[in-house]
Amino acid sequence: MSELGEVDPAAIWEFRKHRTFIYEGYYDTTCLVELDEEPPHDPDPESLEVALAVAMMFNAKIFDEVYVMRKTVIDGSNTSGFQRTMLIAHDGLAKFFDYKVPIQTIALEEDAARKIEEKGDTVVYRLDRLGIPLIEISTGILTYSPQEVMEVATTLVIALR
Numbered sequence: 294m295s296e297l298g299e300v301d302p303a304a305i306w307e308f309r310k311h312r313t314f315i316y317e318g319y320y321d322t323t324c325l326v327e328l329d330e331e332p333p334h335d336p337d338p339e340s341l342e343v344a345l346a347v348a349m350m351f352n353a354k355i356f357d358e359v360y361v362m363r364k365t366v367i368d369g370s371n372t373s374g375f376q377r378t379m380l381i382a383h384d385g386l387a388k389f390f391d392y393k394v395p396i397q398t399i400a401l402e403e404d405a406a407r408k409i410e411e412k413g414d415t416v417v418y419r420l421d422r423l424g425i426p427l428i429e430i431s432t433g434i435l436t437y438s439p440q441e442v443m444e445v446a447t448t449l450v451i452a453l454r
Contacts, residue, residue, distance in 0.1 A: 307367040310414065314369040317409065317419045327423040329373040333361060336379065336401065340426035344381045344401040347428055347453065351396045353385025359401075369416055370405035371423065378402035378429070387432075389452070392445055395433030402427050428453075 318328065325331035341359075348355050363375035378400050385396030404425040406418035430449070435442055 301365060301367070304365065304367045312369065313415045315415065315417045316372060316406065317417065317421075319421055322421045323423075327372065327420045333377050336361075337426055340401060341381075344399065344428050347430070348382035348385065348399045350452070351382075351385035351387050351399070351430075353382035353396055353399055355382045356380060364402070366405065370408065370418055372406070372420070376402055376405060387449065387452075389448055392437070392441070392448070394435065394445055394449070397431045397433050398429075400429040400431075402429055 326333055336359075345355060359379045359381060361377050361379055363373075364378045366374060366376050379402065380398055380400050382399040383397065385399065387394040387396055404422045404427050406420050407422050408416060409419050410417040435445065437445065
């Protein structure tokens, strides 16, 4: 159940698969947060600064306050069952060449565990990537052809690098 007391139908679907998850952790890269034994730490200041720079690059409206939220993850790739995410900005616009791409939201979130192996109903994940910061950019509806959407995505990636 979520904090609202509702059950996500997709979560029930995954639960009914009765999968077993095995997590590989390492002393030099895995901490108590990744093991879901400790609350999350403050966000990395450099990652937050980069996310804000991306928001400004796309003329997005930056939120006055940023809070860590929990996004439900149902595939076992997070030991806690959720991904930590922070909404940074909204309602931006990326303009390049003849394209205008509406940017709905920009979020700073953590990477999930890597799937190493799947055999039958057992899935093995490696925890060495949990907590690595990612910027998630959600675009609005694009009315371009598939080829143009690919060009948009490639240009966005190049601009972000």
